[in-house]
Amino acid sequence: ITRAAYGVRCPVVTVPIMLPACWPFPATDTKVREEMSNGDENSFVLIFHGGYGEVRMVQELFEALSLLPNKFRLVMFDLEHRKQEVDQKLSSLGISDRVVRYPRMNVLQLAKYTVNADAGVLLYQNNDLGNFFTAPGRLTEYVGAGLPVLATNHTGLENLVWRYDVGVTVDSTQPAKIAEGILELQRRCGNGQLDRQRMRQTFLNFLAFDHWEPEIVKSFDKLIAEPGRSEEHTSELQSLRH
Numbered sequence: 001i002t003r004a005a006y007g008v009r010c011p012v013v014t015v016p017i018m019l020p021a022c023w024p025f026p027a028t029d030t031k032v033r034e035e036m037s038n039g040d041e042n043s044f045v046l047i048f049h050g051g052y053g054e055v056r057m058v059q060e061l062f063e064a065l066s067l068l069p070n071k072f073r074l075v076m077f078d079l080e081h082r083k084q085e086v087d088q089k090l091s092s093l094g095i096s097d098r099v100v101r102y103p104r105m106n107v108l109q110l111a112k113y114t115v116n117a118d119a120g121v122l123l124y125q126n127n128d129l130g131n132f133f134t135a136p137g138r139l140t141e142y143v144g145a146g147l148p149v150l151a152t153n154h155t156g157l158e159n160l161v162w163r164y165d166v167g168v169t170v171d172s173t174q175p176a177k178i179a180e181g182i183l184e185l186q187r188r189c190g191n192g193q194l195d196r197q198r199m200r201q202t203f204l205n206f207l208a209f210d211h212w213e214p215e216i217v218k219s220f221d222k223l224i225a226e227p228g229r230s231e232e233h234t235s236e237l238q239s240l241r242h
Contacts, residue, residue, distance in 0.1 A: 013219045017137035021208040025111050025145050033116040036075050036100055043071045044186045046150065047117035049110055049138050051078025052086045057123035057152070057172040059089065064178035066093040072182060074121075075113060078104040107141060114145040119185050122151040123172040135160055144203040146196030148189065150181050164202050167194065 002012045037043035046065075052058045058076075065074055079101045090096040102113070114120065120142025126132055133156040142149050149167035151157050158169045168188070170181035188194045224238060 011219070011223065013216060015216055016135055016209065016212050018135075018207055018209040018212065019107075019137065019140040019144050019203075021204050021210045023111075023140075023144055023208075024108070025115055028115050029112065032113060036113065036116055037073060038097075040071060040073075043073050044119075044182075044189075045117045046072070046074045046119050046121055046182065047114055047142075047147070048074060048076040048121040049114070049141055051076060051081040051104065052089075053081075055125045055127060057125060057178075060172055060175045060178055061121065061123060062089055062093055062095065062099070063175035064182065065098060066095050067175060067179040068182060070098060072186075073098050073100065075100045075102070075117060077102050077110070080104075110141065111145060114141060114147065117147060118189060119167070119182075120145075120147045120149045122149050122157060123170075123178070124152045124154060124157070125172075126152075126154060132156070139166075140203055140207050140209075143199050143207055146200040148185060148194035148199055150178070150185055160207075164206055165194075166199060166202055 002008050033045075036045050036047075048056070048058070048061070050056055050058075061074070065072060076099065080103070086101075087096070090099055120138070122136060122138055122142070124134060124136075132154045134154065135156050139149065139151075139157070139160065143166050149161060151161050151167055151169045152172040153169040161167050161169050168181045168184045171177045185194070220238075
């Protein structure tokens with residue numbers, strides 16, 4: 001597809017944007033959890049690494065949340081992005097007090113909140129090849145922190161979620177289906193099917209970037225070893241390899 005669509009003639013190497021096994025996830029924090037859950041011990045907290053946007057099906061997610069009991073909460077980031085619009089949407093759905101919004105943060109800062117949530121959100125619009133066949137880095141941001149995921153039922157992502165049994169996939173165009181998926185996630189978390197230790201171990205055993213790195217290094221070594229390559233190009237490839 002890459003060669004046909006963009007006229008790329010050289011070998012194509014796909015590099016997954018997965019976190020490495022050594023990524024520094026912090027320990028859970030009671031105060032952060034209370035802040036996210038509003039002090040409700042029975043709450044089920046979904047976390048979404050991002051702000052409001054159509055591509056990530058946030059409007060549908062909001063509508064799904066409005067169909068669920070009050071104990072279901074959502075944490076999201078990028079507070080100032082389309083703030084007035086988001087305020088109005090949350091108010092009209094009656095869920096303003098159930099959505100916690102923080103300023104935009106980098107991945108290291110996000111982890112402080114991720115480890116204290118119950119599940120991560122990976123919903124995508126079917127608007128291009130990337131989102132349909134996606135294997136997003138956010139998957140490892142969640143599963144690496146011990147969380148199962150609520151994901152869109154697109155080919156690439158659904159394959160990973162089902163293969164490693166790390167969550168639930170839904171038709172993200174339908175809020176009612178998203179709500180059903182959230183309920184299913186809560187049920188499976190409650191009966192131990194999606195426990196944190198297994199999610200974390202799945203990340204370490206299968207999803208961390210470490211498992212892809214040898215193949216990528218091998219691809220670069222093969223390119224570098226090909227005859228007829230200029231010294232400058234070889235140096236550039238060696239730099240990329242490292």
